[in-house]
Amino acid sequence: MLHFAKWKTTLIIVVSVLGLFFSSANLVPETFRQSVDEWVPYNTLNLGLDLQGGAHVVLEVDEEKLFTNLLETLKGDVRQTLRRDVDGKRIRYSQLRRTGHEVSARILNEADVSDAVSRLSALAQPIDTGLFAQGNTANDIEVSTEGQRVVVRYTDAYIEFKVGQGVQQSIEVIRLRIDELGVTEPVIQRQGIDRILVQAPGLDDAERLKEIIGKTAKLFFRLLCEDQSDGAPRSTCQPYKDKDDPNFLYQLRTDSPSIVDGADLVDAQPTFDQQTNRPIVSFRFNQRGAVKFGKLTQAHVGDRFAIVLDDEVYSAPEIQSAILGGSGIITGQFTIQETNDLALVLRTGSLPVELTFVEERTVGPSLGADSIAAGKIAGLIGLTAVVVFIIISYGLFGIFANLALGINIALIVGVLSLLQATLTLPGIAGIVLTIGMAVDANVLIFERIREEIRNGKTPIASIDTGYSRALGTILDANITTFIAAFILFGLGSGPIRGFSVTLGVGILTSVFTAFTLTRLIVALWVHRSKPKEVPI
DSSP, X not given: OOOOOHHHHHHHHHHHHHHHHHHGGGGSOHHHHHHSOTTSOOOOOEEOHHHHOEEEEEEEEOHHHHHHHHHHHHHHHHHHHHHSOBTTBOOOXXXXXXXXXXXXXXXXXXXXXXXXXXXXXXXXXXXXXXXTSSSSEEESEEEEEETTEEEEEEOHHXXXXXXXXXXXXXXXXXXXHHHHHTOSSOEEEEETTTEEEEEEETOOOHHHHHHHHHOOOOEEEEEBOSOOXXXXXXXXXXXXXXXXXXXXXXXXXXXXXXXXXXXXXXXXXXXXXXXXOOEEEEEEEOHHHHHHHHHHHHHTTTOBEEEEETTEEEEOOBOOSOOOSSEEEXXXXXXXXXXXXXXXXXXXXXXXXXXXXXXXXXXXHHHHHHHHHHHHHHHHHHHHHHXXXXXXXXXXXXXXXXXXXXXXXXXXXXXHHHTTOEEOHHHHHHHHHHHHHHHHHHHHHHHHHHHHHHTTOOHHHHHHHHHHHHHXXXXXXXXXXXXXXXXXXXXXXXXXXXXXXXXXXXXXXXXXXXXXXXXXXXXXXXXXXXXXXXXX
């Protein structure tokens, strides 16, 4: 056990030096890292929300608006189904209305009720609820009667399914938006049934985060009514607020559907108007959108159309000539940051549901600095106590163990830096815990060596036997802990994952340093000094 081949010795030394090398990036200023050559390590630990501050928000799906939109669609389906001519027969009805999560209509002829139920029941579609609700399949609607009134309602499974689906899709859109902001290691996860937790470390502008996340980014283009004299609603016009002046209302035509919508966008970028040098947003359509946009502009040269985002008119330009290239611009009283943010939400697509903010917290950098300082103090106190204890208890072998312990910490920091892991307070706790585990492994080995010495074995035999017999116990303890860390990583999220990552990495490096590195140090000491007794 005390004999090391040259390649093994070289490998252990190389691993230890690499740990020191990659962890060193955390000790130098960022300006220095950026000024040196590329081969010098520049990856450092990312600090979590609790260490560097940032924004913390919780969003909730606006279920009322979600089902208002769904019920309007269902109401139209019911109207169309009852009016459809089937074998020369249409079902006459009245009082078509929606209440709660249902749509109802009164059938005028009692004999037509069963036929109406049959037709409306055919609208039901099976849904796969496995991802978002209990069970596997269910129908989206169910039909019942109350006298001559036919009621079509959404099932509970469908309601849960639509909310869960909206949350899941919103998480993906939010993730795209925050990633483009350049936030490192954001936490975006589902919380409960209808909520989303968002944590953005290092982002000190919570209002900007809220504005970017909260935009539903529902974009459409619609022609303006000829009469724009006042904001009064008309039968074929609908008023929309101007983004820069909420008191000013544009009248948009409603007698035709939206000409082009945001689903046809393939790109949006911030830029500057070449004539006025003002910040604007340029956008580009896909082939379908380009064709529709080209037909619109070709047929309405001289007319005005509005670019509407989230029910606000951003600009209402005049169509001066046919635009056949499939691109355009959005102008307004923008700042450079506003054009960046607007282009970002257009690129990442629209949110499938409207979200409301139910919780908002900004963690200041001072609180993060306090957490770091407290973590440093706790770590230093623990490390000092461990170092002093191991030296007092085991003398020279305690010094060997402390040397390996320093390498162990460097390896943990180096690996986490390479992985670009996010360090949080629970992560610091995981590092401190692995330090204790590394010392525990050395204690097991040294106590086993003492036991062999008491049994009358020679120094070399005692050391060799002590390491070999302690290996099984060390592996058992660390493997069970590693399994726990693996489960925490798989089932946990956020800070819990941070703790499991540092714990898992720390277990691997602790086994390496406690059993392999200290054994190499002891072997080199034995071969050099050839001791007649073990100073332990």
